Amino acid sequence: MNYRCIIIDDEALAIEVLEDYITKFPVLEHVGSFNSPLKAMPMLMSKGVDLIFLDINMPDINGIAFYENLPFKPPVIFTTAYADFAVKGFEINAVDYLLKPISFERFFQAISKLLNKALPNQSSLSQGFAPLGEGLDYIFVKAEYSSIKVDLKNIAYLEGYKDYVKIHLIDESKPLLTLNSIKHYEAVLLSKGFVRIHKRYIVSINKIENISRNRVKMKAKEEFLLIGDSFKDFFYELVVNGNT
Template identity: 40%
Template sequence: MIIDDEYPARVLLNDYASKLPLLQVVASCKTALEAMAVLREQTVDLIFLDIQMPELTGLEFLQSLTHPPLVIFTTAYADYALKGYELNVVDYLLKPFSFERFVQAVNKAAERFQLTQSTPSATPSPIIQSEQKSFIVVKADHKLHRIAYEDILFIEGLREYVAFHTVSGKVITLESLKKLEEMLPAETFIRVHKSYIVNKKKVKSLYGNQLDIAGHWIPIGKLYRDEVVKHLFS
């Protein structure tokens, strides 16, 4: 749930959340009183909470909850950071914050949420290996995406998430590059950096320590350079 009295802030948080398959926005509220009504009707696992709001501040709202869900503060004021940690909030996002910083906060929330679950291993993997060799099925945005190997340009690691950069766009899912490196066919894909796997067939050129893939410059890690040159340019 998003609680923020500023409309642009709610729009930004909704946009950020829509990019992560782990999140589903169940409500976007402009006041804490609206949020209280939502909490009476349904269960919420995580709240993105502004502090300076009319009628009831974020701090007052949080302190009023007997069993609060996980909370990430989103505020333009750094003065409340200590109070936030006293209230055991997951993270403190200081506006304006980037998508990368948002992902870091969500990762913290996910880790804490898993600790509260009795059977975290029961959660299915968002990556489903296809029996065929031509595509992979990815769970993202509450949908199953069938991504053909030939359409993948490169895969970027975002800590606990990965982004599939394809010829038609980007798909972000909860997974690790290490697991993908083991799953994807080695004749088509190669790890070139701790944060990147690339489609060998999409590499156009090598310039210094970077690969040109459809106009994207992908860095090559020092530990991977010899293997990259051997498999792609020898």
């Protein structure tokens, strides 16, 4: 699923940073930024929001108090410059608590937590595989009339088409086909060492052998995969810059 998210923060620079980070995640859809909680109320009351990035220390009302009094409570990631609020933030079951200035690496960890929390609520039959928990290193893939256990370490990359996905395995020349969407696997695998590099491709970071001219070469595979323009910044920040 895509998460429709809003930002509530009275600092323009903080909003700008979060907006930039959000654009790097295809699973996040930014639908609004507000410098006051009260201005965000109409959108929140319409139940068109799946995630709130919420500052705590604001002039009109404290962000925690605002959230606690919402009749409809989407998942929330608190943001603030004051570490003292962290305990209270987690007491109300926040997804995460980000201390300003927020680094991209820390933001990435928060989104990974969000996706992991969502997985147990998904149906294994309707989604095509069993829920993938924190400690599991495999998925069950529905192929024809059976469910096949696939170790994550054996996946080189996934290739999405309109109605199905090809899972390219390290030890198999023939890909595994399953009826599902590439967006679905993106949400599942984002925190498991995989990254989306193109509207058609999700790759295992550990299986990348070479990156050249906005293309990646995967272990045991001949072809180079193109890095799409809309995924380029996120890919290089996570895979290249994050390891230098």
